[in-house]
Amino acid sequence: MSPGWKAAAVVLAAGCVAEVVRRRRRGNWVARAFRELDVRDRTLREEAPGTVDLRHEAHRLRELGDAAGALEVHERLLAARVDALGADHPQVLVTRFNHAGHIWEAGDEAGALAAYEQILADMVRVLGEDHPETRWTRNVLTIRRNKAQGAP
Numbered sequence: 001m002s003p004g005w006k007a008a009a010v011v012l013a014a015g016c017v018a019e020v021v022r023r024r025r026r027g028n029w030v031a032r033a034f035r036e037l038d039v040r041d042r043t044l045r046e047e048a049p050g051t052v053d054l055r056h057e058a059h060r061l062r063e064l065g066d067a068a069g070a071l072e073v074h075e076r077l078l079a080a081r082v083d084a085l086g087a088d089h090p091q092v093l094v095t096r097f098n099h100a101g102h103i104w105e106a107g108d109e110a111g112a113l114a115a116y117e118q119i120l121a122d123m124v125r126v127l128g129e130d131h132p133e134t135r136w137t138r139n140v141l142t143i144r145r146n147k148a149q150g151a152p
Helices: 003-046 050-064 067-085 090-105 109-127 132-148
Strands: none
Touching: 050 067, 050 090, 067 090, 090 109, 090 132, 109 132
16 A cells, blocks of 8 residues: 555544544534523423513513613513522523623613622532633623723
8 A cells, every 4th residue: 555545544534533523522512402402491481471571571671772671670580580490590690690781781880790790700609610601701791891991
């Protein structure tokens, strides 16, 4: 066998191994996505039926530019989710993150930064340092701190 054929065989074998690894990762990703959807579906069933309406109303008000009204509705949503799921439930942590965004948009930068800092500490405690939601919260907190300090 010539050296050119040997090199081609090695490249072909490496490509086959890479495809097997890619397929396994994709399979794991799909399975994780279905598990997450199942968890979210169960979460929505555990909540009071009105929470979905509150979420939609807060979103509608936010889109219309009524930041104060959206904040008030979102406060009720957050309270309902905490009552239904508990303060450390991952969906409640995400709702608290979104609530900090409503506080920011309502013009209370200091209150929003304090809320982001508290939710980051709780996400690290509940979800761990490397969880995607924790990393996202840390990034948003950094961006918002920079904006509050006037940095570009």
